[in-house]
Amino acid sequence: MLHLLYVVLGLAAVNGAAGWLLSRLPKGRGRTAGMGLLVAVDALALGLIVLELCMALFFAQSDGFNLTMSSRKWFERYWQPVNSLGYRDVEPAPRKDGEKIVMVLGDSFAAGHGIDNPADRFGDVLGRRLGQGWRVVNVAKIGWDSVDEYEAMAAYPVTPDVVVLAYFVNDIYRAAEKSGHPLTFAVRFPQGGLTKYLVDHFALANFVYWRLARMGNLDDASAGFWDRLRAAYADKTVFTAHAAELDAIVSWCRERHIRLVALLIPSLSDVAGSAVMTARVAGYFGERGVDVLDLTPLVIDKKPGELVVNGVDSHANVALSAVMADLLYRALVPAPVPAPGN
Secondary structure, eight states: OHHHHHHHHHHHHHHHHHHHHHHTSOSSHHHHHHHHHHHHHHHHHHHHHHHHHHHHHHOOOOOTTOOSHHHHHHHHHHOOOOOTTSOSSOOOOOOOTTOEEEEEEESHHHHTTTOSSGGGSHHHHHHHHHOTTEEEEEEEOTTOOHHHHHHHHHHOSSOOSEEEEEEEGGGGHHHHHHTTOOOOOOOOOOOSHHHHHHHHHOHHHHHHHHHHHTTTHHHHHHHHHHHHHHHHHHOHHHHHHHHHHHHHHHHHHHHTTOEEEEEEEOOTTOHHHHHHHHHHHHHHHHHTTOEEEESHHHHTTSOHHHHEEETTEEEEOHHHHHHHHHHHHHHHSOOOOOOTTO
16 A cells, blocks of 8 residues: 555646646646646546555455465455464364264365355355264365375374365376476566566556466466376376375275265366366276265366356355265265155
8 A cells, every 4th residue: 555655646746746837838728738638647547546445455356376466365354264273164173972074175175265255165065964963174275285185184183084085186286296297387477677566566457467467378378287287197107106195095094994085176167178187086086996076077068157266266166166065965965765665
């Protein structure tokens, strides 16, 4: 806001100087035209200042890359509660007598990136559906991969009865990096002193720049990233390394007689393009007797706008989260078998 004050003071100084210069002109068309131009410039500047104030104070919108001011404001406003373990969840508590605990394990999809109210995440919706005698805990952080998820699951202070692994197709990231198949995603940040200053300090300029950037460097970078990601899944060495990461999760659950459910989440901006990846992971889990819930066939005919939080955040929206919760509920609480003759 300090930088906006500089603009206001600068505008006042320009107005003062322009008014003094106009007052020195003889009355006539030139002076009148100058006054008209000054009023028009002031009106435009005032409109931009009001819009800047509104954007800076009130506009909060998540961004899948968290590059924008509005996304940082969204996190300040909505990313809560955060417990002592750093998860967007209440504090862990000891198991009550007879209570069944479901651990939702994953990355930003499980944590609810872009969902204002954590009660609308699929894990929380599932918890309400399951009702009394059940508790759903959220063990998820933005940017996690399968190794991070295994370590967090093993370190959690309460052992669950069920682990729901919310698997997104970039979870192979670490295995790809270690196997010499880096999944780089280059973003071109503002160049030049004035552009960088405006984008870094003014909400309106920041909003416009990063929307325009998506029509250029971000879209191109994204396309290249997804091509490299598909190649990583097709690479035998990379997938073998990734399978070893997933084996750690499967073995940990199996040794403790914990039911593991793999919820596979495709790229919601290109479901068909990521289908080959989710299919390979579904095959991996199927071979090991793990319950698999693949969202791909359910959403492959949907438009991205029906699935994602907003145009700049391709995480699952509230409606899709409800679908995911319903899938999980039906997997955990099968429908009763009708009595003979009914």
